Amino acid sequence: MKSTLKYVLAMGLALQVCVPMAMAQGTKGLENPRSTKFHSDLSGKTVAFLPLSMGFDLTEGWAAQMRKQADRLGYSFEIRDPAWSTDAGTRALQSLIGEAPDLIVVHNPDIQSYARLLKQAQAKGVKILQINLESNTTTDSYVGADWTEIGEQAANAVVAQCSEGKGPSNKVAIDTGVPTAASDVFQLDGIYRVLDKHPEIEVVSQQATEYNAEKARSIMDTVLQQHPDLCGSIGIWDNQDTGTASAIKQAGKQDQVFLVTSGGGNAVGCENVSNGMFDLYISYNVPLQGDILNAEIARLLQSDAKAGDNKAVYFNPLTLIDKSNVNPRNCWTLDALK
Amino acid sequence: MNWSLGKMLKTQEGVVLALTAGTLVLFAIFLPSFLTAGNLISLVRSMSILGLLSLAMAMVVISRGVDISVIATMVVSVSWVLVLQRNGVPLGATLLLGGLLAALVGALIGAVIAYGEIPPIFATLAAGSVVYGAGRTWLFKLEMQNVPPDSSFFTAIGNSQIFGIPVIIVVFAGFCILVHLFLTRTRLGWALYAMGNNPAAARNSGFAIRPLTVGLYTASSLIAFVAGLLIAASTNSINARLYNSTMIYDILLIVVLGGIGLNGGHGRVRNVLLGAALVGILLNGMTILNVNFTTQNLVKGVVLLSAIVIDAILNPRDEQTSQQGDL
Numbered sequence: 001m002k003s004t005l006k007y008v009l010a011m012g013l014a015l016q017v018c019v020p021m022a023m024a025q026g027t028k029g030l031e032n033p034r035s036t037k038f039h040s041d042l043s044g045k046t047v048a049f050l051p052l053s054m055g056f057d058l059t060e061g062w063a064a065q066m067r068k069q070a071d072r073l074g075y076s077f078e079i080r081d082p083a084w085s086t087d088a089g090t091r092a093l094q095s096l097i098g099e100a101p102d103l104i105v106v107h108n109p110d111i112q113s114y115a116r117l118l119k120q121a122q123a124k125g126v127k128i129l130q131i132n133l134e135s136n137t138t139t140d141s142y143v144g145a146d147w148t149e150i151g152e153q154a155a156n157a158v159v160a161q162c163s164e165g166k167g168p169s170n171k172v173a174i175d176t177g178v179p180t181a182a183s184d185v186f187q188l189d190g191i192y193r194v195l196d197k198h199p200e201i202e203v204v205s206q207q208a209t210e211y212n213a214e215k216a217r218s219i220m221d222t223v224l225q226q227h228p229d230l231c232g233s234i235g236i237w238d239n240q241d242t243g244t245a246s247a248i249k250q251a252g253k254q255d256q257v258f259l260v261t262s263g264g265g266n267a268v269g270c271e272n273v274s275n276g277m278f279d280l281y282i283s284y285n286v287p288l289q290g291d292i293l294n295a296e297i298a299r300l301l302q303s304d305a306k307a308g309d310n311k312a313v314y315f316n317p318l319t320l321i322d323k324s325n326v327n328p329r330n331c332w333t334l335d336a337l338k
Numbered sequence: 339m340n341w342s343l344g345k346m347l348k349t350q351e352g353v354v355l356a357l358t359a360g361t362l363v364l365f366a367i368f369l370p371s372f373l374t375a376g377n378l379i380s381l382v383r384s385m386s387i388l389g390l391l392s393l394a395m396a397m398v399v400i401s402r403g404v405d406i407s408v409i410a411t412m413v414v415s416v417s418w419v420l421v422l423q424r425n426g427v428p429l430g431a432t433l434l435l436g437g438l439l440a441a442l443v444g445a446l447i448g449a450v451i452a453y454g455e456i457p458p459i460f461a462t463l464a465a466g467s468v469v470y471g472a473g474r475t476w477l478f479k480l481e482m483q484n485v486p487p488d489s490s491f492f493t494a495i496g497n498s499q500i501f502g503i504p505v506i507i508v509v510f511a512g513f514c515i516l517v518h519l520f521l522t523r524t525r526l527g528w529a530l531y532a533m534g535n536n537p538a539a540a541r542n543s544g545f546a547i548r549p550l551t552v553g554l555y556t557a558s559s560l561i562a563f564v565a566g567l568l569i570a571a572s573t574n575s576i577n578a579r580l581y582n583s584t585m586i587y588d589i590l591l592i593v594v595l596g597g598i599g600l601n602g603g604h605g606r607v608r609n610v611l612l613g614a615a616l617v618g619i620l621l622n623g624m625t626i627l628n629v630n631f632t633t634q635n636l637v638k639g640v641v642l643l644s645a646i647v648i649d650a651i652l653n654p655r656d657e658q659t660s661q662q663g664d665l
Contacts, residue, residue: 055474055481055578084582179631208631212583213573218384222625225377239482243573250497268484275487277574334479 041302043074046101050092052109052133053084056239057266057334058286059107062131064337065290066105066297075102075301086113093117096126103127103300105293108135110180122308127300131293132284134182138311140300143292145262145284146315147183151190153318154260157280158232161258164200167231168256173205173223175216175244177236184208187236204230213243220247230257238263238272238281245277264289265319270331273321281321287332289316351597351609353648357641358616365623372626379503385618386510387568388585392592392610393517394561399593400521401554402534402602403458407447407466408562409586413578414473415440415559416566420483420576429491437563443469444559448552470581481578485570495571506568513561518607526550534602591638592617595645616641 049066051059063079070077080096082088086109096104097120104126108114115137118128122139132144161167174191176184195201205223209216216235224230224247233248235241241261248257258279263269265283272278292314303310321330366373391408398405419436423429447465451458474481485492500508521527529550532540541547570576596613598605620641624634 053481053579053582055479057480057482060480084579176631205625205628206630207625207628210583210631211577212580212585213575213577214387214569214580217573218380218621219625221380221384222377222622225374225380226371226626239575239577242484242575246496246572246574268480268482271484271487272574 038298038302039073042298045075045103045301047075047077047103047105047297047301048096048099048101049077049079049105049107050089050096051079051081051107052089054079054081057268058132058264060334061264061266061286061332061337062105062290062293064334065287065294068338069294069297073298084109086110090114090117093121097121097124100124100126103129103297105129105131105297106135106139107131108133108182110178111136111182111185112180119308125307127307129293129296129300132289134186138313140307140310141296141312141314143289143296143314144316145183145318147186148190148193149315150262150282150284150318151187151192152194153190153282153320154187154234154262154280155191155194157260157320158234158258159194159198159201162201162231163198167258169202169227169229169231170200171202171204171227171230172232172234173220173227173230174203174207174234175219175236175240176206176208177211177240179208183236191234209240209243211237211240213240213246216240216243217247218243220244221251224248224251224253224257232258233260235259235261237261238266238269238278242272242277245272249277265321265331267331267333270321270326273323274326276323279322283319283321283330284316285319285330287337290337292316349597349652350645350648351612353652354595354597354612354616354645357645358612358619361616361619361623365619365626369623369626372623377622377626379507381618381622383504383507384622385614386506387565387572388588388592388617389610389614390510390513390561390565390568391585391589392596392614393513393607394558394565395589395593396596396598396605396607396610397517397521397530398458398554398558399598399600400534400602400605401530401551402537403451403551403554404462404590404600405447405555405558406459406462406586407443407469408558408589409581409583410466410469410473411440411443411559412562412566412569413576413581414469414477415443415563416570416576417473417481417483417578418477419567420485420570421478423486423489429489433567437560440559440563441556444556445552447559448555451555452548452551466581470578474578478578482575483570483578484575492567492571492574495568496574506572509564509568513564514607514611521606526553530554531603534604536603588617591642595642 047070049063054060067077080092082092089109090113093114104121106114106128108130111134115135118135118137118139121128128139130139130142134142158172162170162172178184204227207219209219233244235244238261245259248254248259254276260280261278262282264286269281273281319330371377394408395405415436418439419432422432422435447462450456451461495505498505529545532545533547566576592610592613594600595616596609598609620637
């Protein structure tokens with residue numbers, strides 16, 4: 001009994017002496033081994049970004065965010081800009097495979113062109129992260145829009161406006177970009193998955209605009225001449241659909257034709273929602289994609305797995321923007337990301 | 339001039355005219371809504387911007403030059419106008435600055451060709467990427483520039499009509515008349531034909547070929563600037579990516595299809611109109627028919643190829659063409 005009391009007293013004394021000692025040491029804190037490893041794993045690594053082209057909202061937005069993280073964590077980040085040329089992109093990818101960086105972030109011009117090179121790169125130990133436009137080859141990671149889902153959402157919105165007894169007619173026009181891009185092939189699949197369930201909807205025109213707004217304008221102009229009672233239109237990209245919207249506006253049919261388009265959610269696109277050019281703008285949210293990209297880059301650079309061993313896909317959530325929610329949270333500017 | 343149908347059909351112009359008329363009749367018969375006033379206006383309007391750029395190209399080609407840089411000049415100068423407007427510069431000043439930029443670029447290109455004696459195709463090809471690169475680096479960051487929402491100027495051009503005809507068509511028609519008068523009624527216009535036919539002889543006869551070349555490329559750039567303004571008014575935006583598109587080939591297609599030989603010295607405004615009409619009718623008809631993208635390109639290619647082949651059969655190479663060569 002006595003010894004127990006002694007023991008308790010001793011413990012109390014020990015605590016009184018030791019805790020402040022530990023606290024004294026604590027003024028300089030404890031090293032977090034995970035943080036140290038995180039930083040040392042990442043610093044000095046090399047990441048290359050191969051976009052379709054620099055100079056447009058999506059790629060500039062992602063690049064701004066990726067560069068910010070690279071600067072913070074001390075790995076090198078460089079951009080190879082093929083300026084919309086698939087040939088130049090292929091050459092850039094080949095030379096990157098030779099240089100063997102730790103990771104290449106690839107933005108595919110279509111589902112086929114880079115497929116074999118991406119496999120080759122992984123075979124050489126270079127990890128591949130694809131962004132927003134997929135290739136047929138699944139690689140270490142894909143982050144971006146689910147084009148099938150965008151197509152379904154767009155078609156659902158149009159069906160809601162133009163199905164039996166709702167709009168001035170059941171006629172819908174679709175304008176696509178370049179027929180071989182992931183954004184076209186998968187989105188069309190999504191659109192027709194929905195439209196096939198609604199046989200009353202009649203697709204009166206499906207034309208490729210090559211992402212050219214003036215071409216989109218003249219197509220919509222012609223379509224409206226043929227089908228003055230057109231009810232809805234699905235466009236594949238906000239950058240070209242300013243043309244589609246202008247044709248509708250010039251024909252004085254803004255209240256009649258329901259126009260859905262999609263894009264990265266740049267303030268320029270949102271502006272066209274608030275001025276009534278786009279009725280619905282499906283945004284794949286570039287700032288969010290940039291954050292996910294950065295997390296994936298850090299994960300892949302730290303991972304001991306060999307290139308091509310583990311494959312991951314993440315389709316990021318979409319934001320449906322209409323007049324009611326055009327706000328700074330949904331609509332970003334490049335300067336804000338830098 | 340003594341026009342007979344047989345003679346007419348033996349020129350490329352005649353062949354293209356026959357093709358155009360044939361397509362027009364076919365579409366008019368088989369597409370019920372093709373020959374309506376609304377559709378015809380939409381057809382002409384859709385070709386007005388390409389047509390305007392083709393006018394600029396035609397003048398240069400007649401003088402035995404070629405201007406590959408028009409698209410770059412157009413997108414850079416007009417994107418800059420929109421950026422300046424967003425930054426609060428008054429409309430008049432932005433237009434003036436944009437026009438000055440286009441004129442300066444044109445004059446520099448012309449000077450390189452005239453005084454540096456660099457072949458136009460290389461000079462303008464290189465100048466195009468310099469202009470585009472400089473523009474992207476210093477004048478605007480994003481390829482896509484929207485017209486400022488409160489700009490009544492662009493809205494007026496894009497949406498208004500004069501006697502039921504869109505302003506854009508009226509502007510194109512105005513330029514057609516201007517260029518036509520310039521080419522047929524002025525000494526400078528005749529000088530272009532002289533330069534195209536035989537530059538050495540033109541110089542020996544006392545034409546100031548070098549200043550003329552500088553002026554010509556300046557004019558071509560200014561027309562490109564106007565075309566860019568029309569695009570901005572028409573689609574509420576301009577996308578600098580047009581520089582990387584096939585637009586320049588469409589312009590050359592119209593010029594060559596219309597019968598303006600790339601070896602210079604020949605051609606009128608009516609050739610541009612003819613080329614534009616054929617391309618416009620084909621595109622409009624195929625859009626109505628909802629023909630897919632690949633087939634449309636195929637048809638465009640086949641039409642151009644057949645026009646060239648028929649021309650080659652009707653007008654075999656002779657001593658002059660084989661010496662001078664085509665471009």
